[in-house]
Amino acid sequence: MNLPLPELPPARAGRARLLALLPCAGLGSRAGTAGPKQYHPLAGQPMVAHTLLALSQVGFDAALLVLAPGDTGVGVPLPSAFFLQDCGGATRADSVLNGLEALALAGADANDWVLVHDAARCLIDAEDVKRLIRTCEHDAVGGLLALPLADTLKAAETDGTGAARSSATLARGGKWLAQTPQMFRLGLLSDALHTARDKGFEHITDEASAIEALGLLPRLVPGNPMNFKLTFPADFALAEVLLQHRKNVS
Numbered sequence: 001m002n003l004p005l006p007e008l009p010p011a012r013a014g015r016a017r018l019l020a021l022l023p024c025a026g027l028g029s030r031a032g033t034a035g036p037k038q039y040h041p042l043a044g045q046p047m048v049a050h051t052l053l054a055l056s057q058v059g060f061d062a063a064l065l066v067l068a069p070g071d072t073g074v075g076v077p078l079p080s081a082f083f084l085q086d087c088g089g090a091t092r093a094d095s096v097l098n099g100l101e102a103l104a105l106a107g108a109d110a111n112d113w114v115l116v117h118d119a120a121r122c123l124i125d126a127e128d129v130k131r132l133i134r135t136c137e138h139d140a141v142g143g144l145l146a147l148p149l150a151d152t153l154k155a156a157e158t159d160g161t162g163a164a165r166s167s168a169t170l171a172r173g174g175k176w177l178a179q180t181p182q183m184f185r186l187g188l189l190s191d192a193l194h195t196a197r198d199k200g201f202e203h204i205t206d207e208a209s210a211i212e213a214l215g216l217l218p219r220l221v222p223g224n225p226m227n228f229k230l231t232f233p234a235d236f237a238l239a240e241v242l243l244q245h246r247k248n249v250s
C-alpha cells in the first residue's frame, strides 16, 4: 500500500461512522474492454466516475476505493471524503478484506457501518442506497440490496457439441439476485471474511455469503433493476444508453 492513508473523521457522539468501500481492482475479463472495465469510457467518463458521482450523493463519512496494485488514480478527481488505496487482491473477496484492513488502519472502529459497492455497478441510485441504510441501520446483522427472481430458472448441461441445454426447471420461490451495496458492521464483516479466507473463500461471491456462513441472516432489501453489474459487452451498450439519457435530462 503505497498511497497515503488519511485519518478518518472522528465518529459523531454515540454514532457509528458510515463508510463505503468500493472494490475496483478487477480485470473485467468477461467484458471484452481494452483494459480494466471500471475505466472503460461511458457517456464520456470512465465507468467508475459514474459510480463515484452517485455515491457522493449519499453522505458517507469516508469512502475507500480499492484499486489494483500500481494504479494511482481513476482518471477523474475524487469527490470529497473519497480516498484510494492500491491494495486490490487476487479475488473480489481479497480486495474487500484488504480494504477493510486499510479502513481499520485509518482509524475505523469495529462498530462502524461499511457499505461495500462494486465499482462495476455504475447505475446505482443514491436514493436506493439511502433506503438500504434506513432499513439496516437498526438491524442486528445488516443487509443488502437484492431483487426477487422474476424469470423461470433453468439448470443447464452441455451437450456433445458444447451447446448449453436446459436439463431442469428449478423452483424460483424465495430466490433473490444479490446486488450491492451490502451493509455490515466493519468488525462482523472482517471476522466473517477472515473465517472465509481460512477456508479458501469457497462459495464466497459477496459479503452476505461470508456472513451467512457464520449462521447469520442478512436482510434482503428490494433493489432496483437499473443497478445491474456491467459484466458482459451487452451490459456496456445498455449502460451507455441509460447514462447518456441521464446526462440529457439533467
Ligand SMILES: Nc1ccn([C@@H]2O[C@H](COP(=O)(O)OP(=O)(O)OP(=O)(O)O)[C@@H](O)[C@H]2O)c(=O)n1
Binding pocket: 022, 023, 024, 025, 026, 027, 028, 029, 030, 031, 037, 038, 066, 088, 089, 090, 091, 092, 093, 095, 096, 118, 119, 120, 121, 229, 230, 231
Ligand atoms: N480481484 C478483484 C476482482 C474484482 N474486483 C471488483 O469487484 C467488482 C465486481 O466484480 P466483477 O464484476 O466480477 O469484476 P471483474 O473481476 O473485474 O470481472 P471478470 O470476472 O469478468 O474479470 C468490480 O468492481 C471489480 O473491479 C476487485 O476489486 N478485485
Ligand SMILES: C[C@](O)(CO)[C@H](O)COP(=O)(O)O
Binding pocket: 092, 118, 177, 178, 179, 180, 205, 206, 207, 229
Ligand atoms: C457481489 C456481486 O455483485 C453480487 O451479485 C457479485 O457476486 C460480484 O460478481 P462476481 O462475478 O461474483 O465477482
